[in-house]
């Protein structure tokens with residue numbers, strides 16, 4: 001039996017057999033159901049929170065700061081609060097106007113840092129232009145930084161010493177792991193080099209595993225806006241694993257993808273849906289055509305997004321332990 005089949009059975013995530021990835025005929029990729037996996041993990045996290053409460057401690061608490069009135073940000077924060085409620089994490093959203101000064105925002109963060117009832121703090125991105133995002137992230141107490149965006153957490157993460165790693169990279173890692181995709185010695189390409197998503201994903205993919213430290217042992221290439229199109233195609237055609245976190249719809253097309261590759265789509269763009277007069281969410285991947293070449297693919301929506309939310313809940317529970325010990 002192929003190793004992937006064994007892993008599929010162990011993880012119990014995939015209902016269908018994975019063996020078709022080894023055939024050389026045109027078949028439809030297995031869709032990685034992020035929403036379903038997310039809901040499974042949410043159940044486990046709910047049990048963890050129940051144990052914390054049974055032990056006589058208060059439930060973990062997550063507080064989000066939302067600056068301005070970006071509609072997408074409001075949706076994402078709402079999704080996070082809904083997930084928190086599902087697992088029994090108490091939550092709060094602080095809404096501040098667009099014109100909030102950086103000092104005022106730093107002051108709000110500091111209040112939460114000093115609030116014993118708050119375990120996790122997220123300052124939702126994007127922030128208004130007059131605010132230095134990294135400066136705000138660095139002001140979040142390391143043990144409450146459930147986004148893992150502070151310089152201290154990023155440094156620890158880069159050294160494989162992190163307690164609180166960023167949620168989206170953790171989501172990508174978890175999806176790959178639970179789907180049973182082999183990464184050791186494989187070629188991975190990350191498109192996008194943002195400090196919050198692309199770079200930390202590449203960090204997980206390339207690094208070594210020891211003990212319970214994350215790491216995927218893949219030969220990892222980072223492509224970005226200065227990668228010439230022919231080079232992007234060249235690297236992608238050799239990639240067993242592709243993670244795209246750019247925000248350009250249809251960036252990844254079928255002819256660029258190696259047969260049997262695993263495609264993780266982290267892109268989120270809101271495009272006008274011509275059939276209905278509204279916006280819809282799309283990723284970076286030409287899903288319909290790429291899924292005829294790939295062996296595994298994540299959809300948008302319903303892929304990495306819901307998993308990111310779940311990993312944030314996991315981080316909040318970890319933070320509550322860090323803060324109470």
Ligand SMILES: Nc1nc(=O)c2c([nH]1)NC[C@@H]1CN(c3ccc(C(=O)N[C@@H](CCC(=O)O)C(=O)O)cc3)C=[N+]21
Nearest residue numbers: 075076079122123124125126147301302303305306308
């Ligand atoms: N400090 C901070 N931390 C973040 O983690 C953070 C951030 N800022 N700014 C924006 C990005 C984006 N992000 C998403 C979270 C959930 C979905 C999500 O739930 N997506 C659903 C659907 C979303 C919808 O209903 O439109 C899905 O893909 O199925 C997407 C994107 C977190 N981010």
